[in-house]
Amino acid sequence: xxxxxxxxxxxxxxxxxxxxxxxxxxxxxxxxxxxxxxxxxxxxxxxxxxxxxxxxxxxxxxxxxxxxxxxxxxxxxxxxxxxxxxxxxxxxxxxxxxxxxxxxxxxxxxxxxxxxxxxxxxxxxxxxxxxxxxxxxxxxxxxxxxxxxxxxxxxxxxxxxxxxxxxxxxxxxxxxxxxxxxxxxxxxxxxxxxxxxxxxxxxxxxxxxxxxxxxxxxxxxxxxxxxxxxxxxxxxxxxxxxxxxxxxxxxxxxxxxxxxxxxxxxxxxxxxxxxxxxxxxxxxxxxxxxxxxxxxxxxx
Numbered sequence: 001x002x003x004x005x006x007x008x009x010x011x012x013x014x015x016x017x018x019x020x021x022x023x024x025x026x027x028x029x030x031x032x033x034x035x036x037x038x039x040x041x042x043x044x045x046x047x048x049x050x051x052x053x054x055x056x057x058x059x060x061x062x063x064x065x066x067x068x069x070x071x072x073x074x075x076x077x078x079x080x081x082x083x084x085x086x087x088x089x090x091x092x093x094x095x096x097x098x099x100x101x102x103x104x105x106x107x108x109x110x111x112x113x114x115x116x117x118x119x120x121x122x123x124x125x126x127x128x129x130x131x132x133x134x135x136x137x138x139x140x141x142x143x144x145x146x147x148x149x150x151x152x153x154x155x156x157x158x159x160x161x162x163x164x165x166x167x168x169x170x171x172x173x174x175x176x177x178x179x180x181x182x183x184x185x186x187x188x189x190x191x192x193x194x195x196x197x198x199x200x201x202x203x204x205x206x207x208x209x210x211x212x213x214x215x216x217x218x219x220x221x222x223x224x225x226x227x228x229x230x231x232x233x234x235x236x237x238x239x240x241x242x243x244x245x246x247x248x249x250x251x252x253x254x255x256x257x258x259x260x261x262x263x264x265x266x267x268x269x270x271x272x273x274x275x276x277x278x279x280x281x282x283x284x285x286x287x288x289x290x291x292x293x294x295x296x297x298x299x300x
Contacts, residue, residue: 043068052076103212105148105158106221106263106299108270112140113295117168121290122275129287130176131185136169136195139293141202148210158210158223161203166291169197176236176286178248183286188238196238198251204229206261218267227259227274252286254279259291268299 037044041060046053053076058068115137119127126132141164149157170176170185175196177186188196208225232255236247258277263270276290 103148103150103154103156104219105146105156105160106210106212106219106223106265106270107143107146107158107160107162108272108297109300110140110142111162111164111272111295111297113138113272113274113293115139115166115168116292117280117289118292119288119290121277123290124292127287127289129185130168130289131170131172131174132289133169133171137167137197139164139166139202139295141165141204154211154213156210156212157207159205159207161205164202164204165199166202167197167199168291169195171196175238175247176251178236178250178252181252181285183248183250183252183281185287191240194239194241198234198236200231200234200253202229202231204259206259208261208263210263215266220266221264221270223261223263225261226277227261229257229259231255231257252282254282257291263297265297265299270297270299271295272297 033047035046037046043058045056045058047056055074056070057072059071061069114134116124116134117127117130117132117137118124119129126134141162143160143162146160147158151157173188173191173193173196174185175188175193176183176198178184204227206225206227208223208227210221210223212219212221231253234251234253235249236251238245238247256278257280259274260277261272261274263272265271272293272295274291274293276292278290280289280291281287
C-alpha cells in the first residue's frame with residue numbers, strides 16, 4: 001500500500017464517508033479529527049499525527065452488539081511503510097511486519113590509522129627485535145565496494161573490498177635488509193638516518209557480522225569479523241638527509257595475511273581496529289612480527 005494511493009482513495013470516495021455518532025458503528029479508538037470511510041462492513045480510518053500517517057481497517061464482528069475489530073494497520077513514517085496484520089489465533093503473533101527497514105553496510109570510504117608491529121599475536125606496543133617506531137607508523141586506504149546481507153532487524157553479514165598502503169618505521173639507525181634470502185634489522189654505521197621504514201600495498205577483504213540500530217536520523221553500528229589481505233610491492237627504504245635509498249625490494253613479506261577486525265561508529269564516523277592473526281614476514285627467514293592498527297574512518 002502506497003501513501004499516495006491512500007490519499008487518492010480518500011479523495012475519490014466522499015460518497016462513502018459516513019459520520020455516525022452511534023458508538024456501536026465506529027471503533028472506540030476513532031477520534032473526532034480522524035477521516036473515516038465506510039465500505040460495506042468495513043471502516044477505513046485515516047489519521048495524521050505530525051510526520052506519521054496511519055491507515056487502520058476495522059471490520060464488523062457480526063455479533064448482536066455490532067462491535068468492530070481492527071484487522072489491519074499501515075503506518076507511513078519518514079518514507080518507510082510498515083504494515084501490520086492483526087489476527088485472533090493464540091498460536092500466531094499478534095503483529096506481523098511485512099515491510100522492514102533496509103539494512104546497509106558501514107565501511108569507511110576513507111580510513112587512516114596508526115600501525116604497530118608487536119612481536120607476538122594479540123599483543124600491543126613496540127617490538128625491540130624490530131626496533132619499531134610505532135608513533136611514526138601508519139596506514140591509509142579507501143573502500144572500493146561493499147555488500148550487506150540482512151540476517152534480522154538489526155543484524156547483517158557484510159563484506160567489502162578496500163585498497164591501501166602501510167608504512168612501518170624504525171628507529172636507532174636500523175634498516176631491514178636482506179642477504180642470502182634472510183632478512184634482519186641492520187644498523188647503518190657512520191650515518192644519521194632521517195627515517196627508515198618498510199612499505200607495502202594491500203588489498204583487503206573482510207567478512208563481518210554487523211549490528212546496527214537507528215538512533216535519531218542515523219545508524220549506530222558495531223561489527224566484528226575476520227579479514228584476508230593480499231600484500232605486494234614491498235620495499236625497505238631509508239633517508240639520509242633528503243636523499244632516499246632503497247635497501248631491498250625483498251623483505252620476505254608473506255603475500256597473504258589473516259586478521260581479526262572490529263568497527264564501531266555512528267553515522268559517517270567510526271573507529272576501527274585490526275590485529276594480525278598470521279605474521280607479516282616469513283618468520284623462518286625474518287623477525288617475527290604481527291601487524292596491528294587502530295584508526296579512524298569516514299563514510300560519505
